[in-house]
Amino acid sequence: MDARFPWFILLAPLAAAAIIQLITRRSRSLSATLSVASVCFSLLASLFVFFGPDGTSEVPWLDFRPAFYVPMGVTIDGLSKLMLLVVTGIGALVHIYSLVYMEEDESQPRFFGNLSLFMFSMLGIVLANNFAMMFIFWELVGLSSYLLIGHWFTREAAAAAANKAFLTNRIGDFGFMLGILMVWTATGTVVFSEMEARLPTLSLTAGFLTMAVLLIFCGAVGKSAQVPLHVWLPDAMEGPTPVSALIHAATMVAAGVYMLARVSFLVELSATAQTVIAWIGILTAVLAALMATQQDDIKRVLAYSTLSQLGYMIMAIGVSAPGAAMFHLFTHAFFKALLFLGAGAIIHALHHEQDIWKMGGLSGKMKWTFLSFTAGTLALIGCPFFSGFFSKDVILLAAYHRSFFLFALGLFTALLTAFYMTRLFVVVFFGRSRSDEAEHGHDGPPAMTIPLQILAVFSVIAGYGFIANTALGAELTHQVHAIHEAGRATLVMTLATFAFVVGTAGGWLLYKGQAKDPVLIPLFRNKFYFDELYEALIAGTQDLLATISRFLDQWLIDGLLVRGLSGAAWATGFALRFLQFGNLQGYAFLFGLGVVTMIYFIVFR
Amino acid sequence: MTLTLNHYLLVSGLLFAIGFAGVMLRRNIIIIFMCLELMLNAANLSLVAFSRFNLTLQPNLGPNPLPNYNGQVLVFFIITVAAAEVAVGLAIIVALFRARQSTHVEDINSLKF
Numbered sequence: 001m002d003a004r005f006p007w008f009i010l011l012a013p014l015a016a017a018a019i020i021q022l023i024t025r026r027s028r029s030l031s032a033t034l035s036v037a038s039v040c041f042s043l044l045a046s047l048f049v050f051f052g053p054d055g056t057s058e059v060p061w062l063d064f065r066p067a068f069y070v071p072m073g074v075t076i077d078g079l080s081k082l083m084l085l086v087v088t089g090i091g092a093l094v095h096i097y098s099l100v101y102m103e104e105d106e107s108q109p110r111f112f113g114n115l116s117l118f119m120f121s122m123l124g125i126v127l128a129n130n131f132a133m134m135f136i137f138w139e140l141v142g143l144s145s146y147l148l149i150g151h152w153f154t155r156e157a158a159a160a161a162a163n164k165a166f167l168t169n170r171i172g173d174f175g176f177m178l179g180i181l182m183v184w185t186a187t188g189t190v191v192f193s194e195m196e197a198r199l200p201t202l203s204l205t206a207g208f209l210t211m212a213v214l215l216i217f218c219g220a221v222g223k224s225a226q227v228p229l230h231v232w233l234p235d236a237m238e239g240p241t242p243v244s245a246l247i248h249a250a251t252m253v254a255a256g257v258y259m260l261a262r263v264s265f266l267v268e269l270s271a272t273a274q275t276v277i278a279w280i281g282i283l284t285a286v287l288a289a290l291m292a293t294q295q296d297d298i299k300r301v302l303a304y305s306t307l308s309q310l311g312y313m314i315m316a317i318g319v320s321a322p323g324a325a326m327f328h329l330f331t332h333a334f335f336k337a338l339l340f341l342g343a344g345a346i347i348h349a350l351h352h353e354q355d356i357w358k359m360g361g362l363s364g365k366m367k368w369t370f371l372s373f374t375a376g377t378l379a380l381i382g383c384p385f386f387s388g389f390f391s392k393d394v395i396l397l398a399a400y401h402r403s404f405f406l407f408a409l410g411l412f413t414a415l416l417t418a419f420y421m422t423r424l425f426v427v428v429f430f431g432r433s434r435s436d437e438a439e440h441g442h443d444g445p446p447a448m449t450i451p452l453q454i455l456a457v458f459s460v461i462a463g464y465g466f467i468a469n470t471a472l473g474a475e476l477t478h479q480v481h482a483i484h485e486a487g488r489a490t491l492v493m494t495l496a497t498f499a500f501v502v503g504t505a506g507g508w509l510l511y512k513g514q515a516k517d518p519v520l521i522p523l524f525r526n527k528f529y530f531d532e533l534y535e536a537l538i539a540g541t542q543d544l545l546a547t548i549s550r551f552l553d554q555w556l557i558d559g560l561l562v563r564g565l566s567g568a569a570w571a572t573g574f575a576l577r578f579l580q581f582g583n584l585q586g587y588a589f590l591f592g593l594g595v596v597t598m599i600y601f602i603v604f605r
Numbered sequence: 606m607t608l609t610l611n612h613y614l615l616v617s618g619l620l621f622a623i624g625f626a627g628v629m630l631r632r633n634i635i636i637i638f639m640c641l642e643l644m645l646n647a648a649n650l651s652l653v654a655f656s657r658f659n660l661t662l663q664p665n666l667g668p669n670p671l672p673n674y675n676g677q678v679l680v681f682f683i684i685t686v687a688a689a690e691v692a693v694g695l696a697i698i699v700a701l702f703r704a705r706q707s708t709h710v711e712d713i714n715s716l717k718f
Contacts, residue, residue: 582717584710585637588628 003057006074009045009084010127012038013119020113031109035116036095042119043088050081056129056193070190075129078473082326083126083258085471086333087251091119093451094246097341100448101242101348111151111240118144118247125255130190131180134259138176138219141252142169148247149239161235168232172222179215182208183266196265206270213266213273216259217280224256224310227284231530233307237299241344244299249306249340250333257313257329261322268320278318278402282409285311287528289416293423294524296517297354298343301424305380306336308413312395315406321398323472323479328391330471331462335379335388338455342373345444345452346428350437356427357516358438363429365441368449370429372456377425379459381418382500387463389496397492398483407492411499418503426511434515613654620647634701634708638694645687652676652683 016038024030058073095115102108121144124137143166150162184190186208187198220226225233236248247253260267260277267274288307295301309332316325347354349366363370379388392414400407433439443449461467469477510518526532620643627640656676698708705712 580717582714584634584713585629592625 003055005045005052006049006057006076006127009042009049009088010074010120010123012041012045013116013123017113017116017120020109020116025109025113028108031112032099035112036092036099038116039088039092039095039119042123043092046084046088049076050085052076054078058129058191061133068188070132071130072133073129073191074127075192076127078475079258079261079326080126081473082330082471082476084123086254086330087119087122087126090250090333090337090455091122091246093454094242094250094337094341096447097245097344097451098240098242100445101344102240105240107151111148114144114147114151115243115246118148118252122251122255126258129192131184131192131195132190134262135173135177135180138223138255138259139173141247141255142166142173142223145169145236145247145252148243149236151240151243152238155238157235158238161232161238165232165236168229169222172218172220172229175215175218176220176222179212179218182212182215186212192262195263199265199269204269206272209266210270210272213270214276216263216266217273217277220256220260220314221280222256223259224253224314225284225307226256226280226311226314227287228530230284230288230307231527231534234300234303234527237297237303241299241340241347244303245337245340245344248303249336253306253310254313254329254333257310257317257325260314260317261326264317264320264322267317274318274320276318278315278399278406281311281313281315281318282399282406282413283311284308285315285413286409286416289413289420290524291527292420293416294517294519294521296356298346298356298359298424298428299340299354301356301420302336302339302343305339305417305421308417309336309380312392312410312413315410316395316398319398319402319406321395321479321483323476324391324394324398324483326476327468327472327480328388328395330468331379331387331391331459334455334462335376335386335459338372338376338452338459339380341448341452341455342369342376345369345448346441348444348448349441350435353435353437356424358435359428359433359441360431360438360515361429361433362438362441366443368443369452372449372452373425373429375456375459377421379463381421381504382414382496383504384497384500387459387461389500390463390468393489393493393496394480394483396496397486397489400488400492401483401486411495414496415499415503418500419507422504422507423511426508427514431513431515610654610658613658614651617647617651617654620644620650632709632711634698634710634713637710638691638698641694642687642691645683649680649683652680656680 013035016034020031020034024034054077056073056075058071060069061072062068062070095112098111098115102111105111118141121137121140125134125141128134128137146162146166149165150159152158153162180190183195186202186204187195189195189198222229233248233253237244239248267277285308288304288311292301292304292308295304309328313325313328313332316322316328346359346362346366346369349369350359353359375386379386382389382392396407396410396414399410433441458467462471468480472480523529624640624643624645624647627643628637631637631640653676656674659673659676701713702708707713
């Protein structure tokens with residue numbers, strides 16, 4: 001196989017996006033077909049690449065050697081192969097699902113164009129062999145995410161959510177850029193492999209490395225929605241549900257984890273930064289799980305759940321277990337995409353009703369959705385023998401080896417996960433139907449249910465060795481096995497199962513047959529007041545800045561400079577006006593006086 | 606008694622003083638204008654007088670030199686220009702009278718604060 005072949009995976013969605021935006025955007029069917037065809041091509045090509053050899057293909061882009069050199073390159077190794085499968089696989093299913101979900105949408109071509117643009121950007125991150133290229137695609141996914149969240153931009157909430165997502169990401173990306181520049185300055189290269197080779201030969205101070213790693217981590221905090229920049233992800237649920245499944249659950253938000261795994265050689269160099277990363281991860285996991293227990297919007301529960309699971313992955317990076325993080329990323333992509341698409345099927349069937357308290361009793365009416373949703377839920381809450389159980393277990397085990405507190409909080413999060421997902425599950429699918437729409441719920445057409453079934457199958461089996469070992473590749477599998485062999489595997493597995501049982505039982509007992517939420521915890525319901533806090537902080541800072549700049553503008557610029565100069569001219573003119581007294585002979589007298597004075601000075605001095 | 610330069614200058618100064626007093630004191634703009642002419646001619650008189658009594662001989666005019674008449678020539682120029690000036694001045698006064706129905710300077714005081 002030619003080493004340049006992976007470029008086609010990358011460029012097919014770009015071609016589709018360009019053609020849709022430039023030529024076929026008036027034709028709904030043509031645009032959709034083109035988009036789906038491009039992603040299917042990428043999927044097939046990815047499968048082809050997956051079973052092929054590793055390799056790199058590089059073309060010079062900014063070539064100012066020896067001053068600096070930035071290539072555009074694709075790299076194929078275990079890590080990118082895994083992500084290629086996840087991104088194109090889930091992407092293809094979501095594209096097909098969108099054919100039904102977005103059928104009635106007026107601007108369907110725009111949607112598919114942006115979806116293809118997203119696929120291009122995300123594949124660019126996955127394939128990038130250097131930091132500069134990754135950063136460019138990193139921004140491009142931010143852009144396409146913005147466009148897709150704001151797809152229904154006439155709704156004020158969607159437009160605001162799109163802005164919020166973009167701006168919050170920009171904060172993280174700014175740190176990311178500084179981090180990249182630091183490492184670039186230190187090593188003189190942006191290419192990952194060269195960077196890895198050169199770093200041990202340089203004697204960099206611990207402070208410099210910690211700073212650089214934490215700044216690079218900023219990028220992941222923004223993109224993977226970690227505390228304190230997590231606020232954009234729940235609001236991003238204003239976008240169409242397939243977008244939530246693809247971008248805000250399976251792929252883009254995992255880009256932060258992927259990026260950290262890609263530069264794990266760098267992360268490993270700073271123990272301080274690792275500790276910070278691990279604690280931010282687990283903090284996000286716990287806080288998001290707590291928030292999820294009190295949400296009423298089906299998509300928001302899933303969004304907080306995504307936050308929580310991303311927290312797990314970030315924590316795994318922080319405890320030097322990128323293999324475990326990628327394993328969880330892999331399984332999570334399937335079951336979370338499944339849950340979102342299942343939620344989308346329910347929302348679609350219930351005419352855009354998203355409140356779980358207006359659903360209920362859907363288990364009999366939406367059989368396929370119910371069955372696949374069950375598989376996804378069981379995988380997410382870590383039911384033994386489902387995929388999520390295995391991957392979560394590895395992360396907990398890795399945390400156990402590093403720090404007991406991390407492990408305990410991780411276990412608590414697992415319990416909460418089981419609790420809130422059981423709550424969601426019971427309220428949505430069991431009990432009476434609590435609205436007219438829920439009475440008439442029904443399964444979608446095959447294009448909707450078949451992706452769900454495929455994802456459900458993977459949600460069950462993705463954790464088993466025969467799939468996971470192949471997908472993860474030799475190196476990552478080795479890492480996962482090393483964690484297992486470090487001991488205490490049985491203890492952690494037992495405790496995780498225990499957390500699952502307690503959480504599920506608690507959720508079941510508390511929410512079975514309830515028509516409204518029996519528990520009311522305002523702190524969790526209001527998301528720990530993060531939004532309010534930011535609003536107050538930002539509003540406060542802005543008000544202060546505005547007051548200062550208003551003062552300067554009003555008094556210094558307008559007052560002293562503009563009005564001051566004009567005022568001085570006016571005042572001089574006003575004073576001189578009094579010399580004009582209008583008496584002709586007075587003027588003549590003064591004139592004569594002037595002449596006499598002049599004569600006096602000329603003649604007598 | 607012979608007339609000396611001082612007599613001429615005395616008359617010239619007297620004329621100038623009368624003209625200046627007229628300009629200062631009279632209210633009718635035509636009279637003021639006439640007084641201005643008086644001052645002008647006082648200056649002319651002194652110029653002619655100075656010229657007449659300037660006995661410095663022109664050094665390079667040959668064996669029978671004449672006095673320096675430059676001042677008297679200058680007076681002709683002044684008279685010519687003054688004629689033009691009178692025409693303009695009177696025209697302004699006529700225009701002013703048409704606008705204000707008055708030739709009194711008290712009425713012409715709008716150019717002030």
